Amino acid sequence: MSTPESDKKRQQLDEATSRRLAKLRTAPVDTSGLLKAVEAQIPRSKAHPRRLKLTWLSPMRAAAASLLVLGLIVALVINSSSGPVLASAERLAHIHEEVLAAGGNHVTPVDSIGAANVALAAKWPGAPSVPELPRDHVMSCCIHTMGRKKIVCVAFQTDGVPITMAVAQAADVKLPASETLSIGGVTYYVQSRGGINMVMTERGGRWVCLMGKLPVNRLAELASSLRF
Amino acid sequence: MSTELETRLNCPQPREIFGHRVNFADRQTRYQKHDGLDLRPHENTTERFYSCVWPYAQMILRAAHYLVRDSAEADDIAQETMIKAFKGLSRFEDGTNISAWLMTILRHTRIDHFRAAALSAADVSLERLGAESTNRAIWTEHQDEPGWENPDELLESFSDHHVIQALRSLPKEIRWTLLLVEVEEMDHEDAAKVLGVPVGTVKSRAFRGRAMLRHGLLSVAKELRLAR
Numbered sequence: 259m260s261t262p263e264s265d266k267k268r269q270q271l272d273e274a275t276s277r278r279l280a281k282l283r284t285a286p287v288d289t290s291g292l293l294k295a296v297e298a299q300i301p302r303s304k305a306h307p308r309r310l311k312l313t314w315l316s317p318m319r320a321a322a323a324s325l326l327v328l329g330l331i332v333a334l335v336i337n338s339s340s341g342p343v344l345a346s347a348e349r350l351a352h353i354h355e356e357v358l359a360a361g362g363n364h365v366t367p368v369d370s371i372g373a374a375n376v377a378l379a380a381k382w383p384g385a386p387s388v389p390e391l392p393r394d395h396v397m398s399c400c401i402h403t404m405g406r407k408k409i410v411c412v413a414f415q416t417d418g419v420p421i422t423m424a425v426a427q428a429a430d431v432k433l434p435a436s437e438t439l440s441i442g443g444v445t446y447y448v449q450s451r452g453g454i455n456m457v458m459t460e461r462g463g464r465w466v467c468l469m470g471k472l473p474v475n476r477l478a479e480l481a482s483s484l485r486f
Numbered sequence: 487m488s489t490e491l492e493t494r495l496n497c498p499q500p501r502e503i504f505g506h507r508v509n510f511a512d513r514q515t516r517y518q519k520h521d522g523l524d525l526r527p528h529e530n531t532t533e534r535f536y537s538c539v540w541p542y543a544q545m546i547l548r549a550a551h552y553l554v555r556d557s558a559e560a561d562d563i564a565q566e567t568m569i570k571a572f573k574g575l576s577r578f579e580d581g582t583n584i585s586a587w588l589m590t591i592l593r594h595t596r597i598d599h600f601r602a603a604a605l606s607a608a609d610v611s612l613e614r615l616g617a618e619s620t621n622r623a624i625w626t627e628h629q630d631e632p633g634w635e636n637p638d639e640l641l642e643s644f645s646d647h648h649v650i651q652a653l654r655s656l657p658k659e660i661r662w663t664l665l666l667v668e669v670e671e672m673d674h675e676d677a678a679k680v681l682g683v684p685v686g687t688v689k690s691r692a693f694r695g696r697a698m699l700r701h702g703l704l705s706v707a708k709e710l711r712l713a714r
Contacts, residue, residue, distance in 0.1 A: 272693070275637070275700055279649070279668035280671060282650065282669050283669050285548070287548045292564055296540075296543075367538070370670075374541075377541040380541070
């Protein structure tokens with residue numbers, strides 16, 4: 259006979275079983291063989307870049323072009339080797355708005371974090387992996403820039419509110435000198451701008467920020483439930 | 487800027503895929519619209535396939551391997567599913583759930599493989615095998631489920647291999663249900679559409695499936711002396 263106690267026990271068992279089964283989804287799957295087989299039947303269209311005709315270049319123009327290229331390389335090296343970028347509230351609020359509006363960035367629609375990680379890795383092989391969310395409606399992902407650093411963003415919905423999760427290598431981001439709160443021994447940095455709340459932390463070598471128009475406590479709760 | 491959120495993917499809606507009727511007509515009512523995200527169709531089918539469908543290759547390959555013991559056959563089924571998805575992509579309409587659509591193709595591809603092996607579709611129907619009643623008996627017998635005092639701890643002590651083996655040992659319809667609802671965390675409505683059964687059936691199968699999986703795992707635990 260069913261009793262409240264046995265019902266509770268069964269519910270706990272069911273929840274534990276669900277958690278264990280959901281973990282199977284995080285196991286890596288090697289799709290290289292499948293990709294090879296599929297590409298053999300569906301060849302990717304390859305761009306055929308036109309061969310540059312350099313014969314018209316005068317020696318002076320060639321020298322100027324070389325200097326320009328050299329300058330660009332130097333600028334690139336200086337930029338890429340510079341220190342971490344500050345995760346300021348202004349920057350993050352701007353990113354959140356851009357992610358939701360897809361302004362200027364190519365957004366890939368996805369419906370899970372797993373799919374987002376695959377799509378992001380295809381575009382940026384060094385992309386930091388996005389931690390798993392509990393059951394939320396994942397919508398899209400994209401690669402963004404914060405200052406000079408590349409970050410990945412995933413848009414999803416919690417409690418009917420659009421949320422952006424931004425993830426970067428921890429070494430690329432400097433945490434703000436803002437208020438903090440601690441959950442389970444983990445420190446979360448909190449800031450707000452224009453009604454957008456932001457909760458960020460560093461875990462597993464990654465910087466992660468959740469932002470949106472949810473209360474800070476709810477965002478922090480979400481952040482603490484991420485599976486790294 | 488609109489604060490509403492976007493649909494999952496602009497890959498269009500399948501009406502009929504390789505003779506299998508699929509109806510996701512209510513998808514657009516379930517997923518809210520966002521004016522901002524750029525989900526316009528891609529320029530050509532190949533590009534669209536690799537950007538819209540390929541990110542789900544891991545999901546398809548994983549599912550095929552969880553459903554089919556023979557590794558080579560699982561690879562074939564996954565490959566066939568992706569090719570069928572490519573061929574069906576041009577007939578799409580906006581607003582479908584891509585993972586549910588792909589899972590539907592995978593399911594029918596799997597059934598086609600059974601048919602090719604001279605088994606009728608009825609052979610893979612749980613109801614016609616009378617397995618529903620058998621499974622209910624198994625579940626009823628183990629309602630009390632002794633040996634699960636610390637469910638999370640015990641479940642974590644199993645390797646993925648053990649969990650997958652236990653999953654594979656379940657009747658196909660139960661296995662499919664757990665795969666969709668628990669492993670891929672698909673909602674019950676989408677899973678019901680993939681499986682072509684009412685939502686209530688999905689819920690009851692998931693409930694029984696979890697109990698049956700635990701029953702199978704408990705036997706393994708006893709063999710491995712993980713449980714009393």
